[in-house]
Amino acid sequence: MNASLQGLIAERYQTIHKAGEGGMGELYLARDMKLNGALRAIKILKHTEAQLEQGLEQEALILTRLQHRCLPIIYDYTSHQSRPCLVMEWINGIHLGQLLNEQSKPLPLSYIFYVLIDVLEALAYLHTQQPPIIHRDLKPSNIMLANDGTIKIIDFGISKQLGKNNGSTVMFGTRGYSSPEQLSGKPTDERTDIYSFGALLLRMLGLDPTKWIKGGKVERSLLRKLLAFPKGLRELIVDCIQEQPLHRPQSIDDVLHRMKKLQLLHGGELQNKSGNNAYYVGKRIAVLSAHKGAGATLVSLSLRELYQDRDMPYSLIEHRLDEGELSYHYDQYRQSEHSGSGLELIDEAYECATVGAGRIFMINPLNEENCAEDRLQHTVELTASLALQHDVIIDYSSHWNEKELEYIVQHADLILLVDSPWTLKQSPRSLYRIHQLLQQANRSNVTVRWIHNRDQSFHGRSSWKSLAGELSSFRIPELPAKQILKSICMQNSYPPYQDITRQIKKYLMSLIK
Template sequence: MMNQPSHLEFGSIVGERYRIIRTLGSGGMSRVFMAEDLKLPGKQWAVKESVADVKMMKFIRTEAEMLISLSHPRLPRIVDFFEHPPSGAIYLVMDYIEGITLEAYMKGYQGYIPQEQIIPFALQVLDVLDYLHTRQLPVIYRDLKPANIMLTPDMEFKLIDFGIARSYKDELDQDTIKLGTVGFAAPEQYGTGQTDARSDLYSLGALLLYLCTGGKYSEWTTGVEGYIRGELPRHLIPIIRKLLRHHPEERFQSAEEVIGELRRSADFKSVQPGKSVSNDSIDYAGTRVVAVLGVSSGSGATHTAIAVSHYLARRTRSVALVELHSTAKAFARLHEAVEGIAAGQASSSRRFEVDGVHYWRQTSRADVISLLGGSYRFIVLDLGSGQDNERLEEFLRADYPLVVGSGAEWRVQDITGLARSLQRHPQRKWNYCLPLATSESVRRLRKELDHDKVFALPFHSDPFERDDEMDQVLDELFRGVITVARKKRFRFLKRQR
């Protein structure tokens, strides 16, 4: 609540023009009212009344002058500004933005923002932050939080309170005033340094985490992974983690950089077959997830996951292979073989390495989310043949879902059965792999599924080793994602033609 008593009430007239209708909200130094315009009948404005002692008046005037100089569709437009010296009050008249605060929306809708609206929301906020940060004298907002964002009926977001914003000054080492909302403010806002554009980007990360956990978390703490909504786009997670780095130099350095990352990540998911993407694009787009699900026990899911992981490691390096079921034994046996010890004597560490691939045995979903914030280009999930909720959810969320089914003629129908059982889910990005299948089986399955991404996997006795035939199939499967290096011809061969 406002610390100072207000001088306005219902029916009060401000500036001989604005009649107060009702209170919209209040804070520590101000209160906002809805007012009707007596000169423009039917027009409504928001009137912000700030009452403070003499020491704070300069601070409030600075905010008013700054707001008047700004012009952006996601900021309130200032149409009038005046002081009332006898009472020590300053009044700002600005656009009235219809809607509710994001904080109120989250409380009213059980902490739920539709997943398809989260990235557009982030881009809207970044748009206005980029505008503020690139002024001739950069403006740092410093209080990005749900209560300061208005959600309009058209699901557009606007910033509504500049109470603690400041202009960035190169010569300062620290902020003069330490302000910000706990949980959303960057660490440097509490005295460790001067706030700059990266401070607002930290707050954006806190805001996105708040949305992704249904309002439960705004700081990356132990266990937060378990509260991130399962249906969200995967590429958001490493972006949020980088935004929330404690040290500013470890975060994104500008709003423009975050915008580029979000757009590249989204574009990466929609690359069309035949369109090449450079290795640099893969690096920048963050970690990609390949999920391998067996139709039935013994269909070859683990074998295929290993082959895919080592293929990707040879092409791009930095690959993790995750065994996402707690009762599986395959990786434990492999770990023992790698360490050359007796059964049951492997080290307690769940991670081990084989030819550049990091194997993670008996891993939980929370661990997978943690790995997404790391430096892996690809994470391959070995889901086995189970279809419990957790593993099915990971399969459906993956960037590249791979279904592995038997190539035997009499078992091909197992795949169509799985597709029918999950027909309520979009399946266009699914890939179907049939070990040892004939070309006729592949052709028939493509027709039955009305899907062209069906592949016959050749005999490959050692999935850890390179195999030319297997590489050809995987080159086709990951076409448009992995740039396949072509051998250069010697000049003398060209001259012979």
Template sequence: MKKQSYLEYGSVVGERYRIVRTLGTGGMSSVFMAEDLKLPGKQWAVKESVADPQMMKLVRAEAEMLISLSHPRLPGIVDFFEHPPSGAVYLVMDYIEGITLEAYMKGYQGHIPQEQIVPLALQLLDVLDYLHTRQSPVIYRDLKPTNIMLTPEMEFKLIDFGIARSYKAEMNQDTVKLGTVGFAAPEQYGAGQTDARSDLYSLGALLLYLCTGGKYSEWTAGVEGYIRGELPRHLIPVIRKLLRHHPGERFQSAGEVIGELRRSADFQSAQQGVSVGDASIEYGGTRVVAVLGVSSGSGATHTAIAVSHYLARRSRSVALVELHSTAKAFARLQEVVNGVPVGRASSSRRFEVDGVHYWRQTSRADVIALLGGSYQFIVLDLGSGQDNERLEEFLRADYPLVVGSGAEWRIQDIAGLSRSLQRHPQHKWNYCLPLAASEAVRRLRKELDHDQVFALPFHSDPFEQEEEMDQVLDEMFRGAIPDTRKKRFGFLKRSHR
């Protein structure tokens, strides 16, 4: 039974948070948007729970659990207090702007773009892996469309930890049987204790729900006929295994599912012959271009910017991501674009230049989130170096670009990189040599036995269109995009004003 809330518009709780409006209500809780009286302009979500003493233990446990967590897919907790006279407990957390996945699905009549399903799964697996691998594993137990928020930047976040619990190995079964019918694992109804595999079952139910346009979340006879035909077929066995009745027959960890999805996606790409030089390429979701410099100063960032604006001029939606946390190039660019003094870059990591969304000093988790968005191309500026995180993103990209010096005495740097990574398939790689002579390109093509080696012409302003550069990029991306032009961004002219 729903408990009556003690809050209304204008109420102040904790002598700091003034209620603005109701965001949602549940069995024993209500969530409100509140403005911060001490930080003008700041908004929070305030969760009010009113329950009997026994259920209140769950509320306190939720607060303690959330306070201990820190992950970009989870809301941050900033305050927690009780109001003994009313018996209410208040949890103050980040206000997440956006809509639930359920509401987002309704906007597409249940058929969200198929290219968003695997990236969504990877985002959810990322946060589940974080929860499940903590020293005291956290089992979410209520993964469903109404508990997943989608932000305007197409980032997914888990909300409502009301029935999450810590896993205790010595227990045979849960003391409280809770969950949402259709998405909860069988063991949540008394068959045993829930563990990480229970959340993986719920993920399978959620994926099946998305793949059938909201019609099914349980694997029953004939369900295959309702799975959307345009979906990647490798998803079907993954979903089927996630939904096994017995936990021992499912995937055993979120990391195992992540590996399976990535292997399947790579296999599908290879089978379809997806490569930069393949004229049969058709756009089918977000494509990733990864730009890696052979050494510092080789021009990776310059090339990444030029490629991004080339793609944007051809009516592509593009995100340019700086995937190395110590880099300062994008911060300086943001200062120039915003017209602020050096060292005064905005707290926002995203800014825009002529339709290209720049993301400075971005984490791998953010890249996974962006893959679930509406971008047609994501260009990763990996800088130089081969740490595991950046190298993995380079190897996984649809269009890996290696940038090396075009100087005669540095040409062998690229050949050396290729030899050091020879255990990895290199048929998709593209080698870029700024200002290299045609003879140097010819020799490197012969040495590598690889046609995708290009000399990049002099291009002082990577934001501006330059005909020779466009010709090279047209060849590099031949067949991948239509030839549609956009206006240019005069960076050099603006920066000298």
């Protein structure tokens, strides 16, 4: 802890650790000792300069009179050792800039819409205040992605309330994201945030605005890059980042309307100039068991619950060898008193259950000699079509072999390999199959995450966990056998095993992030 912050701030707040630092201030995680240790974020200025103090006070005054789910709550404005402090809601998560820096592939369009429509709704709320409030520093590091799925806009230090006298602007901002008029000190208004939004959308599509917008002018080569995206989306970007405010959309409501329309029109299909898919927008997550009974179906259902919790669209496909687990419970559920609750048969090849924001597909085995090959082909085709709309989870369980690996890896963006301590008892042939999977994924540059299911203390645990090598891994502890058996016997809900998957999902939350 910073030595200057020892003791209570304002006789109330006990700092825990420094959570971040910028050029002007520091951010601390703290506890409110008058409210049973409730977590708070405290922004403290590094220097006592009049202009900086005015910015922090401005942020406090603006936010204390606003109430919106995408804006942080302000609890207090105080000082510590003559340094002004702003006490705010603690947001447990990461900022968008961190996520973008960690991504090796473009974000799914479904997630871009999810984040930016919330950002636009928050800006619309700010712009309709009397007088209107413009943020003037909209950029990835000022958008927080909370662990509960909430989106928050932060840092209102250079925000401005528009009044009758909208004179010149102090030259603050971030190059690449701030509008030309803002960087040149000219008057700013709501269209300043619209420019920043266009630059932000560009960055979320994988294109750095600091490289593609020079001196307020769009590089001609950027227009060629944008051909990979749907026409309406690239037109919106170009409209928002126009050099002259008069040439941009004139209200954030207009931008919001266009974004929502694009969300409905485009299920995520990106096409290049020749009309072929440039890449799938939705992530295809293949879940494989290292051995029979390792728990891939439980992991798949737990991921499904995480999507459901956030009301994010998804599909879950059960790749069946014979009668799968999901299909068995589906049949039981259809025959129960709940049979009229939204489950639907969509054709003779696939059965589908509509559940909340997503759908569950169960591919029926075909009564032909090449049943396995046809079933795999059905899975691949269905996965490809659904991934043009949203993320898809494919539960292969242990229904895969070395011959199918190339096909599976080719149609996956992420592979989750689920194992349990019983992997140690598998035959050399089974372990060779895992080795082949890792080799194929490495050749195809597909990420593999190892999930240690039913983790517990036992002699030889270190040997078991060493199978993952240097791969990133997740731990799911062994659950009580009595609880698992009870869940298996319960057939009055669909999807099944919900009391188990609700416990498992908390160990997989970082996968969704």
